[in-house]
Structures are given as structure tokens and as C-alpha cells.
Amino acid sequence: MWDFIVERRSQLLINGFNHVYLVFLAVVFATIIAVAIAILVTRLPKLEPVANAVSAIGLTIPSFALIGLLIPVSKIGDGTAIIAVTFYAVLPILRNAVVGLQGVSPTLLESAKGMGMSEFTSLYKVRIPMAWPVILAGIRVSTQMSMGIAAIAAYVLGPGLGTFIFTGLTGYGGANAFNNVFVATVAIIVLALILDLLLIILGRLTISKGIRVA
Amino acid sequence: MADVATAPNAQADARERTGRKRGPKLDAEQLIELFGIPLIVVVGFVAFAIWRNTATLDSVETNALPWNSIWIQLREHVVLTAVGAMITVVIAVPLGIALTRPGLKRAAPVVVGVANAGQAAPAIGLIVLLAIWFGFGFWTAIVALVLYAVLPVLRNTIVGLQAVDPTLVEAGRGIGMSNLMVLRRIELPLALPVIMSGVRTALVLLVGTAALATFINGGGLGGLLNTGITLFRFPVIVAAAVLIALLALLIEWLGQVLELVFRPKGI
Numbered sequence: 001m002w003d004f005i006v007e008r009r010s011q012l013l014i015n016g017f018n019h020v021y022l023v024f025l026a027v028v029f030a031t032i033i034a035v036a037i038a039i040l041v042t043r044l045p046k047l048e049p050v051a052n053a054v055s056a057i058g059l060t061i062p063s064f065a066l067i068g069l070l071i072p073v074s075k076i077g078d079g080t081a082i083i084a085v086t087f088y089a090v091l092p093i094l095r096n097a098v099v100g101l102q103g104v105s106p107t108l109l110e111s112a113k114g115m116g117m118s119e120f121t122s123l124y125k126v127r128i129p130m131a132w133p134v135i136l137a138g139i140r141v142s143t144q145m146s147m148g149i150a151a152i153a154a155y156v157l158g159p160g161l162g163t164f165i166f167t168g169l170t171g172y173g174g175a176n177a178f179n180n181v182f183v184a185t186v187a188i189i190v191l192a193l194i195l196d197l198l199l200i201i202l203g204r205l206t207i208s209k210g211i212r213v214a
Numbered sequence: 215m216a217d218v219a220t221a222p223n224a225q226a227d228a229r230e231r232t233g234r235k236r237g238p239k240l241d242a243e244q245l246i247e248l249f250g251i252p253l254i255v256v257v258g259f260v261a262f263a264i265w266r267n268t269a270t271l272d273s274v275e276t277n278a279l280p281w282n283s284i285w286i287q288l289r290e291h292v293v294l295t296a297v298g299a300m301i302t303v304v305i306a307v308p309l310g311i312a313l314t315r316p317g318l319k320r321a322a323p324v325v326v327g328v329a330n331a332g333q334a335a336p337a338i339g340l341i342v343l344l345a346i347w348f349g350f351g352f353w354t355a356i357v358a359l360v361l362y363a364v365l366p367v368l369r370n371t372i373v374g375l376q377a378v379d380p381t382l383v384e385a386g387r388g389i390g391m392s393n394l395m396v397l398r399r400i401e402l403p404l405a406l407p408v409i410m411s412g413v414r415t416a417l418v419l420l421v422g423t424a425a426l427a428t429f430i431n432g433g434g435l436g437g438l439l440n441t442g443i444t445l446f447r448f449p450v451i452v453a454a455a456v457l458i459a460l461l462a463l464l465i466e467w468l469g470q471v472l473e474l475v476f477r478p479k480g481i
Binding site for chain 1: 245250251331333334335336337342345418421422423425426429430436439442443448451452454455459463466
């Protein structure tokens, strides 16, 4: 196993980097999309159950099926991978962003108004900072989930460590089949845990001191 | 929101951890799901059937989509999900009960922690890895599915039982109930809604992961999708993907109905 890792270290590093990069891009897009929709929902509260139902139903659709649906649209390759991963990444963040933004106490918003803040200023100075811990929790869930979905996207030639898993599957019975799958799976778990740790640190740095628990 | 702080991996799991509220009455979101999903499934399936019987497909596509093999794969998919769910419940619920008894209580956080970390494993990696160890086939797929689905049920069983008001347990003991009776008559009924919500999450995970079983000859609708991708025929790919998605929605709906049916009347 060690020889396998040493021999393929450059390929492993490249695919590992691509895997994380795919997830990173998808989660960044997803955060922007989800928060934008959630802000819309705060303006039109009637949409809240719709947004929640969409995120619940969306998470039900198996990722392999969604990837299939996307092939005619975005062809085989990186495009399909990023769209599929982004789709799933949006959903947990959306739910949390809706809960977080709606959960801001109306008295706080009234104080903001009283201080002369416009709707927009109070959104980015009060609502978003107050909701940020909850949104960030959604981002963490999304990131973990995306690491696994990105692995499946490798079947349609998406980038990342999933490639090794499918190489191992195709080479079943061959000498390196086990190594390919095992190393890639463990690498994905380790990278997922590292990303989670980074997000915890990000939380430490970005959550407003006034509302930080402990 | 302490619950959302630990991030697990699984797709369906994400939903449950992000703070769904469940009151005694159905909220608008539940209503949309309860009535919207069957509507989507029925309309979707009828549309598929009409399309399949009227669309002009070339011979390759027709050969890839015969009705009887669609039914066989659909049945395989349902069997994978149902067997997986039964084994999951049989393992996870007793284990969860055991881990909330006085003797093993202290082991609970460790078990849940390990299970959480294990959940970060990508489903496809886990399935292929198990296939290399145990060989290809249905039962290996079941092992992988169960490994993946046990966590939400186990965690919810533990959480549900821990949330039972200790004064109620004491009251039960006070009127002369044995430990077993307290468990059966008080603790389990009170924890049931939480356990069922875990079962529902597990069902969604199972039906989604079962689509990957075809890679290790475990059967299921993934096979149709795989054929479509290999042949690179869009009609086959889309038809297979739609069928998988419809089945998943139907299973999710079933989970929701089960959850409502099993909710004890008093709470």
C-alpha cells in the first residue's frame, strides 16, 4: 500500500486537490445562491414552506439519478460534476439560511430601523451576522455531503478522487484494485474532516463576538 | 441548534439535522410534501409510460428499455431498500436501547462519534471496497446499505430515549412497573416519533445508495442508468434517472406516512 501511495503521489495530490477544489467552488456558489433565495424568502414569508419543501424533496433525489439527468444538458465531464454538487450543496444551506434569517428577533430589526438603518443596511449589518452561525452550520453539512457526491461524479469523468475508486472497480481482481479504492476512500474521509475543521476555524474568526457561545 | 454543530455526510441526513420542527399539527411544508410528492410521482410515471409507448426510439434504445426489465430492476431496487431497511431497524433500535441502559450509557457518545465519522465515507467508495472484500452481489450491497443507514436510526433511538422525561420513568417505577415494562410502555412510545424520523432518513439514504448497487452486481435501477451512460443514449439515461428519482420520492413519501401513522395519539 505504501509503495502504491509513493508511486502515485503526484496523481493522488492532483486528484485530491481537484476534489477539494470542486467541492470548494460548489459550496461557494451554493452559499451565494442559498443566501440570495433565503433573503427573498424573508421578503415573502409565504414562500418559506415552499423553500423548505424544495430542499427536503431535492435531498431525496439520488445523486446518481441527478447526474444522469444532467448528462444531456451539460455533457460528460467537469460541468456536470460541478452542477450536481452545487445543487445538493444549496439545499442544507438554504434551509438553515431561511431558519437563521427568519429567526432574527423583530425587536432587533426595529432597533436597527430606529437607528436609521435602511432595509439593506440592516440586512447585512444585523440579519446576516445574526444568522451566520446557523448558515455556517448548513455550510458544514453541505461540505461533508459534497465530498461524497463529488466521488460519484467521477463516474461521468468529473474530476477528483472518485476516479481512483472507479479505476479500482474496473480493475477488479487486479493487483491494485484494493489499493486504488481504499486509498481514495480514506483520502476523501480525511479531506472531509480537514475541511470541517477549517470551517470550524472560519466560524471562530467570522462569528460576531457578541453572539458567540462560550 | 447544538444539533447542527456536528456535520455528518449523508445526503438525506442533512435535512434532518438542520432543525425541522414537528408540531402536533401538520405545517404547510409537510402538507406540500404529503400531497405534492404523490402528485409528482403519478404524473411523472404516467408521463414516462406514455413516452415509452409512443416515442420513436431506435433499436438500441428499445432494447435497453423493455418493460419487463424495467419491472425487474424496479423490483430489485425496492427489495434492496426494503431488506436494507428491515436489517437496519433490527440492528439499530436494539443497539440504541442497549446504549441508553445504565451499564452502557457511557459508551453512547463514543459509538455515535465513531458512527458520525464513518458517515463521512463516500458511499461509492464503501460499496466498492466491500465488494473487493466480500465479492460482488446482492448481499454485499445490503451490507454496504445497512452500514450506511444504521447511523440515523441509531442516533435517533439514543436521542429519543434520552429525551424522555426522567420523572415519567420514575412515575412508571413508582406504580410498580419493571424495567422492561417502563421501556415498553413509557420510553419507547415517547421516543417513537424521533425513532421514526430516523427511519425515514434511513429509507431515503437506502433508496439513493441502492442506485449504486449495480456497480457491484447488486441489481436495481442503477443498472438501467449505467446501460444508458455506457451506450451514451440520452433517452435511456434520462428515463432511468427519472424512474430512480420517482422511486426515491415515493419511498420518502412512504417514510413520511409511516412517521405520521406511528405517532402516538397522546403526543
